[in-house]
Amino acid sequence: MKTVSRALICAVLLAVAACQVATEVRQGQPVSMGGISVLPQSGWTQFSNTAYKAPVWTADGFALNLIQFRTRIDEGEAIYWLARRSETEFATWDPAMTDFDLVDAVAEGYAGIGAVGFESSALEPLEIDGRESLKFRFTYTDPNDLIYDGLGLAIRDRGRLHLLLFHAAREHYFAASQGAVQTIFNSVHVSGASS
Amino acid sequence: MRRAFAPIALTALLLGACTTSSAEFPDAKPNGRPSIETDEAGLWRLSEKLEAEISTSPRRVRDEALNAYLNEVTCRVAGQYCPALRVYLIEQPAFNAFMLPNGAMGVWTGLLLRAENEAQLATVLGHEAGHFVERHSLQQYRALVNAAGGLSIFSILAAGAGVGAASQIAALGVAGGLASYSRTQESEADDFGVKVLAEAGYDPTAAPAVWRALIDEIGDEEAGKSSFLASHPAPPDRVAALEAQVRTAPKNNGALGKDRYFEITAPFIERWVRGDIRRRKPDESLRLFTRLQNAGRDAALMEFAKGEVRRQRWDKDENDPIEAIAAYKRSIAASTPPADAYKGLGLAYRKTGRKSDAAEAFRDYLAASPDADDRAVIEKLLAE
Numbered sequence: 001m002k003t004v005s006r007a008l009i010c011a012v013l014l015a016v017a018a019c020q021v022a023t024e025v026r027q028g029q030p031v032s033m034g035g036i037s038v039l040p041q042s043g044w045t046q047f048s049n050t051a052y053k054a055p056v057w058t059a060d061g062f063a064l065n066l067i068q069f070r071t072r073i074d075e076g077e078a079i080y081w082l083a084r085r086s087e088t089e090f091a092t093w094d095p096a097m098t099d100f101d102l103v104d105a106v107a108e109g110y111a112g113i114g115a116v117g118f119e120s121s122a123l124e125p126l127e128i129d130g131r132e133s134l135k136f137r138f139t140y141t142d143p144n145d146l147i148y149d150g151l152g153l154a155i156r157d158r159g160r161l162h163l164l165l166f167h168a169a170r171e172h173y174f175a176a177s178q179g180a181v182q183t184i185f186n187s188v189h190v191s192g193a194s195s
Numbered sequence: 196m197r198r199a200f201a202p203i204a205l206t207a208l209l210l211g212a213c214t215t216s217s218a219e220f221p222d223a224k225p226n227g228r229p230s231i232e233t234d235e236a237g238l239w240r241l242s243e244k245l246e247a248e249i250s251t252s253p254r255r256v257r258d259e260a261l262n263a264y265l266n267e268v269t270c271r272v273a274g275q276y277c278p279a280l281r282v283y284l285i286e287q288p289a290f291n292a293f294m295l296p297n298g299a300m301g302v303w304t305g306l307l308l309r310a311e312n313e314a315q316l317a318t319v320l321g322h323e324a325g326h327f328v329e330r331h332s333l334q335q336y337r338a339l340v341n342a343a344g345g346l347s348i349f350s351i352l353a354a355g356a357g358v359g360a361a362s363q364i365a366a367l368g369v370a371g372g373l374a375s376y377s378r379t380q381e382s383e384a385d386d387f388g389v390k391v392l393a394e395a396g397y398d399p400t401a402a403p404a405v406w407r408a409l410i411d412e413i414g415d416e417e418a419g420k421s422s423f424l425a426s427h428p429a430p431p432d433r434v435a436a437l438e439a440q441v442r443t444a445p446k447n448n449g450a451l452g453k454d455r456y457f458e459i460t461a462p463f464i465e466r467w468v469r470g471d472i473r474r475r476k477p478d479e480s481l482r483l484f485t486r487l488q489n490a491g492r493d494a495a496l497m498e499f500a501k502g503e504v505r506r507q508r509w510d511k512d513e514n515d516p517i518e519a520i521a522a523y524k525r526s527i528a529a530s531t532p533p534a535d536a537y538k539g540l541g542l543a544y545r546k547t548g549r550k551s552d553a554a555e556a557f558r559d560y561l562a563a564s565p566d567a568d569d570r571a572v573i574e575k576l577l578a579e
Contacts, residue, residue, distance in 0.1 A: 099572045100542055104507060111475060116254075117286065118473060123569040134572070145252050 021048045025057055032191065034071030036155070036162050039187035042180045053081050063146075065168035065177045067184065073161040080109025093161045099123055099134045102154050106138070106165065114143035120152075129193030132156045135185070139170070149174040153185045164188070223330050225275045235296070235333050242297035249283050249301060256284040256304060256463075264459050265302065265320075268313060272321035272391045276328055282320075288470040290409055294323040296332035307460055308467040309408065309483065311490040313452025314401030318388055321395075325387030331380040382436065389440050398449035403437035406430060412482050457491065464492065465533065468500045477508045495529035498522045499536040506543050519543045527559075534564035538573070545576065 025044040030037050033055055044057040044067075057067040073079060078090040079102070090112065091105035100123075107118040118140040126133050133155045141147050150167035166181045168174040229235035249255065256262070265284060270277035279298040287303040294300050300323050310316040326332070376384070385402070393399045410430045471480050481504055488497035505512075505519035512518075523540035526532045541556035557573050567573070 098542060098545065098576065100538075100569075107473065108475060111473065116288070116473070117470065121568050123572045125571055125575045141253060145254060147253050 022046065023048075033069055034162070035157060035160065035191050036069075036071055037189050037191065038184050040180070041183045041187075059177055059180070060173060063144075063169070064173045066166070067181060068163075068165045070161075070163040070165070073163065075159060079105040079161065079163065080112065095156065095159050095161075099125065099136075099154075102134065102161075102163075103136055103138075103152070106152060106163070110138075110140055115140035115148075117141050128155050128188055129190040131158075131190050131193070138167075140167075147171075151178070151181060151185065153188065155188065155190060157190050162188075162190070222328050223276070223279070225279055234336065235330075238332060238336055239297040242295040242299060245295060246281070246283075246297065246299040249285070249299070252285065254286045256286055258463070261459065261463065265316075268317050269300070269320045269324070271395045272317050272388075272397075273324040273328075274391065274394070276324060280324060280327065286470070288467065288474050292319050292323050294326040294332075296327075296330070296336075298327050300324075300327075304463070304467050305471065308464065308471060308487075309412075310405070310456065311408070311453065311487070312401065313456040314392065314397040314450065315405045316456065317392055317395065317397050317452075318402045318405050321391045322384045322388035324391065325384035326376060326380065328387065329380070329383055331376045331384070334380065335376060381433075385433065385437060386440065389437065389444065393444055393447050393449060396447065396449050398451050399441045399444050399447070401451060403434045403441060406434045406437065408486060410434065411486070412479050453491070461493075465496055468496060472500060472503050472507070475507075477504045477511070480504045493529075493531075495526045495532040495536070498526035498529065499533050499539065502526060502536065502539050502543070506539055506546075509546060516543065516547050520547070534560060534567070537563055538569075541573075541576070550579075 023046045025031060025040055025046050027041055027043050028039070030039045031046075040057075042059070044059050046055055046057050047062075048055050050056050050062075052068050054068050054070045056062070056069070059065055070080070073093045075095060076092050079093050080090045091101075091108055093105075094101075097105075103120045103123065107120065110118050118138060120136050120138045122135075122137045124135050126135060133153065135154075136152045138150045138152060139148065140150075147170040148167045149170050150165060152166075153164040155162040164185060166177075166185075168177050229239060262282070262284060265282045269280055269282050273280050276298075280300055281298060282300045282302055284302050284304065284307075287305060288308070289303060289305040290309050291303040292301060292306055300320070302320070306319060307316065310319075389399050389402045392402060468484070471483065474480065481501055484497045484500045484504070488494055499522070502519045502522035505515045505522060509515055509519070520540065520543045523536050523543060526536040527540065537556050537560035541553045541560060544550075544553035544556055554577055557577050561567065561570060561573060
């Protein structure tokens with residue numbers, strides 16, 4: 001019985017390792033992905049093929065702090081999406097959406113991972129490389145009853161949307177990684193932009 | 196998934212294994228704990244662990260006045276069992292309540308939002324008290340142990356549901372498992388609830404009204420699947436049984452306690468309404484807000500809420516755009532609309548291409564909420 005269990009655990013670990021490709025994100029090394037580039041000033045680990053179906057970075061583990069890079073979303077594509085969930089469950093990107101619609105779509109995405117009490121605040125329009133953008137804060141409680149705080153950055157790029165979402169456990173981790181994330185958000189450049 | 200499995204499996208086992216007769220069980224004692232050597236003491240220990248996690252949950256609503264009120268109503272229906280019961284109010288938008296074997300009761304804020312008066316709230320609290328008094332958890336546990344050849348369920352629960360780990364939702368999940376009862380037991384709790392409702396001086400017609408309203412909100416089929424009603428008698432049958440019971444009950448000229456209920460819950464209603472909108476069940480929310488408005492809840496808030504639901508599901512129903520605008524306007528025409536009603540109206544006008552109307556609504560929003568933290572976004576829309 002024990003042998004079977006061990007074999008099963010090994011198979012699961014191998015399958016997980018095979019599915020989630022981890023790469024090191026080095027401090028001071030620019031990273032390009034899907035129409036944007038960022039310049040992190042601290043080390044992160046990037047995972048692909050996660051349940052989020054987007055490249056994600058974490059410093060301390062998925063449950064503690066996480067940045068999702070949902071880039072190059074075309075008109076009609078789901079703004080938020082998750083493995084094992086139909087994309088039709090989520091709002092689709094429409095360049096005519098207001099910033100409020102966008103934040104509502106993000107709230108809907110988080111509801112898809114079981115978040116309750118999603119509240120957005122501090123919506124602030126800005127320009128990044130001449131592209132109309134929006135930053136905002138949010139908070140929610142996850143299915144494990146852990147409270148998270150987050151930051152969002154949305155960039156409207158020639159009809160497409162780039163959406164960066166950071167969330168971290170309120171206890172210790174948000175404050176600990178907020179500065180590093182803000183630096184990443186401030187470093188965003190849109191590919192093909194003149195500046 | 197792992198966490199979800201244990202409560203579901205347990206519930207299924209419990210429901211499938213319900214062979215124990217209530218008649219073998221004397222009622223719980225109003226005071227005191229079960230003897231340490233009994234299986235009931237083990238159930239209590241597990242419950243206490245769950246209760247400790249629930250009591251420290253960030254979702255627990257800690258408002259003193261509201262909790263004092265809930266305890267007061269609970270004591271009114273629980274009578275001599277009052278000292279044995281503790282009520283925990285949990286911020287969750289759906290309709291639900293549960294009772295742990297040790298007298299810890301969980302009540303979700305969605306229940307308080309949906310109750311139209313104190314008697315309806317008392318109906319559910321009395322029903323849950325019935326599970327405690329009649330020791331339904333112990334009956335279910337023994338039925339399961341008999342069916343499982345004497346195996347203990349504690350290790351299954353602990354391993355499968357993450358008890359002991361820092362996982363409070365697991366506690367809620369296991370609580371749900373521990374608080375799953377057979378249909379017979381649900382009927383018994385209903386009987387108990389109506390009896391104590393009348394004895395406490397409430398109008399017993401509140402009992403069927405609670406379930407009727409829930410069925411109207413979510414439909415027969417969904418009602419049968421809801422977390423609260425899944426193990427209960429089929430909802431329409433339940434309403435019929437309660438109505439029959441109320442018809443034969445002595446007339447008591449009981450109170451509904453509507454005014455007091457509205458007064459005490461008023462400070463929380465907007466938060467609970469916004470929580471319900473975030474459930475993203477627009478049809479259910481629209482029916483709920485209409486019912487609450489008809490029951491006398493703040494019309495400005497309910498119309499605002501209907502506007503929000505329509506605006507957020509824009510175009511799913513061809514009437515949504517026009518209905519959203521109409522709802523926001525009715526909210527604004529009422530006495531004290533939420534400032535967000537102006538914003539919602541502006542966004543709805545904007546979506547229909549009525550830019551000058553949208554601009555006027557946005558200006559009204561900024562006037563009503565000069566410190567709004569989304570002011571910059573509104574000003575950007577005004578500048579377009």
